[in-house]
Amino acid sequence: MSNSNISPFVKWAGGKRQLLPQIKARMPKEYNNYYEPFVGGGAVLFELRPENALINDINKALMNTYRQICSNPEAFLKEISRLDSQMSEDGKTYYYSKREHFNDKLMKAEYDIELAALFVFINKHCFNGLYRVNVKGLFNVPYNNSRSSSVDDNMIMEISKYLKTVKIADGDFETACLDAAKGDFVFLDSPYAPLNPTSFESYTKEGFDIESHRRLAGLYDELTSRGCYCMLTNHNTELINELYGSKGYQIDVVSVKRLINSDASNRVGEEVIIRNYE
Ligand SMILES: C[S@@+](CC[C@H](N)C(=O)[O-])C[C@H]1O[C@@H](n2cnc3c(N)ncnc32)[C@H](O)[C@@H]1O
Numbered sequence: 001m002s003n004s005n006i007s008p009f010v011k012w013a014g015g016k017r018q019l020l021p022q023i024k025a026r027m028p029k030e031y032n033n034y035y036e037p038f039v040g041g042g043a044v045l046f047e048l049r050p051e052n053a054l055i056n057d058i059n060k061a062l063m064n065t066y067r068q069i070c071s072n073p074e075a076f077l078k079e080i081s082r083l084d085s086q087m088s089e090d091g092k093t094y095y096y097s098k099r100e101h102f103n104d105k106l107m108k109a110e111y112d113i114e115l116a117a118l119f120v121f122i123n124k125h126c127f128n129g130l131y132r133v134n135v136k137g138l139f140n141v142p143y144n145n146s147r148s149s150s151v152d153d154n155m156i157m158e159i160s161k162y163l164k165t166v167k168i169a170d171g172d173f174e175t176a177c178l179d180a181a182k183g184d185f186v187f188l189d190s191p192y193a194p195l196n197p198t199s200f201e202s203y204t205k206e207g208f209d210i211e212s213h214r215r216l217a218g219l220y221d222e223l224t225s226r227g228c229y230c231m232l233t234n235h236n237t238e239l240i241n242e243l244y245g246s247k248g249y250q251i252d253v254v255s256v257k258r259l260i261n262s263d264a265s266n267r268v269g270e271e272v273i274i275r276n277y278e
Helices: 017-025 043-048 060-071 073-085 091-107 113-125 153-163 210-226 238-244
Strands: 034-036 053-056 167-169 185-188 229-235 250-257 268-275
Touching: 017 043, 017 229, 017 250, 017 268, 034 043, 060 073, 060 113, 060 153, 060 167, 073 113, 073 153, 091 113, 185 210, 210 229, 210 238, 229 238, 238 268
Parallel strands: 034 053, 034 185, 053 167, 185 229
Antiparallel strands: 229 268, 250 268
């Protein structure tokens, strides 16, 4: 594979770009397979480009985009350049018509190349790159007034080359880790535990509630007993300390700037990186 850098093809809430140096400094020295069950935009995956990786996210439209870029990058680029070039002076009307078309395809579960291109187009032209759906599962983020092009073609070709070596799944995090075994590395970046009751925490219509955080802590213990190397990131909250604090795991607190947050007073915060190895 070529050595050129690759980076996420979408902007994603909770993206781990900012934490990359701290994450890289804490990787196990060696490991077998790589598992990333909450891959989102893939900031960590694309930085590490591990061999023998399995990536997963419950967002089926997102994982369809990974699959389409993997298997047919030329058709994906053609489709997205059609969307970009048809964006008229009135970007707003165009964006909303494409958002409606995207939602229509989502409802019909049409996971194809057109949906993948719409997914990236909408991500690049929606407010803050948020992926947010309403109770019916429809994407509802407004236009961000930008008319820039949606992708870098060379980057998409590089990403495609890399993804050909990766297994791509789109289910629940527990299922994604079923085969993780001794010596494998599992990087777990779930939706954040809430900082306060109003904070943004629902990425899909299923959301990720306190019970999901407990289930994830159970999986962390289970993977530890299998002999996997685990690294988990989250906010430094009471819940997270309650779930991981008394089990002998290494918990490092790191400071971060919060980019996707409507409350300016909450823009600097603490996150934790939890490991079950030295
Ligand atoms: C904090 S984001 C991951 C961000 C990612 N590390 C990045 O750099 O972009 C959490 C992800 O978990 C996904 N998710 C939510 N519930 C899930 C579940 N039950 N199983 C798997 N993925 C889930 C969301 O769709 C979201 O993409």
